[in-house]
Amino acid sequence: MIVRLFCPKCALEASKEIKGSLDIEVPVPVSQLADDGRYEVRCGIGHECTVILDNIKFELLFEMGLNAMFDGYPREAVSSFTSSLERFYEFYWRVAMHHAGVPTAELDQAWKPMSKMSERQLGAFITASMVLAGSKPRLLNPNKQVPFRNSVIHNGYVPTKAEAIEFGNTVMELIFEGLDQLRELDSSSLMETYQIMSPRDYEEGENSEDSDELVGCVNILTAIDVRNPPKGDDQRVGDVGAQIKRIGYERQPMKMQLLTEQEMHRHHPDRVRVQDDE
Ligand SMILES: [Zn+2]
Structure with missing residues (x-):
């Protein structure tokens, strides 16, 4: 999967010429x-x-799966969808623990013995759902999707495109259900956990005053998107079949759109932030 980046210096210069939001x-x-x-x-x-x-x-992993589907690699797609779901389990668990008031450092310590064991992570996810929502979450079907996933991941089974799409659709539904639940139960823990897990440094900011280096920040809109879920006539609305078409569209050359911090809160494709606190 290719990500489109930008040059923060060029973007800063362009933004000085025209104030506000612009296509450049x-x-x-x-x-x-x-x-x-x-x-x-x-x-x-x-x-x-x-x-x-x-x-x-998990946003990026699912997007990688879609890209693999577009490129004709259903086996790799199933692998990425699976990883996306597992990383979602971790995210859900972290939001639930944040909700319960557990400090991040404690969470990191607790995750360590689970970090290499997907069955333990599944257990953590189920338990977190019991605590947070009072009910067992929907899981992959143990008689169908679990053996399918295992045969792809562990036995080298090469799935058909249709099988990979069906599996991807299920993963997407499970994650959407979980995210909807988190948004409803504790959206501020959801957002704070997102900021803690993102590579962007939300506490310090990337551009400190005494540094000459200009650091840019870019967010790509994804099919599974924690902060900007697709809705309305967004290209990202739809099942895996629809997403594969979107990937094709997005691979065409595009302009970048520069936004101010306020505008970042609205929905735009390829959002780029160039100036910090100016
Ligand atoms: Zn440049």
């Missing part, structure tokens, strides 16, 4: 997805900057 032509470097969300960008005119991708793992 800035060189848009692209990169392969990086695990830590940090990208060293070198633009066409030689600026070297850092850009942070302000998205969390």
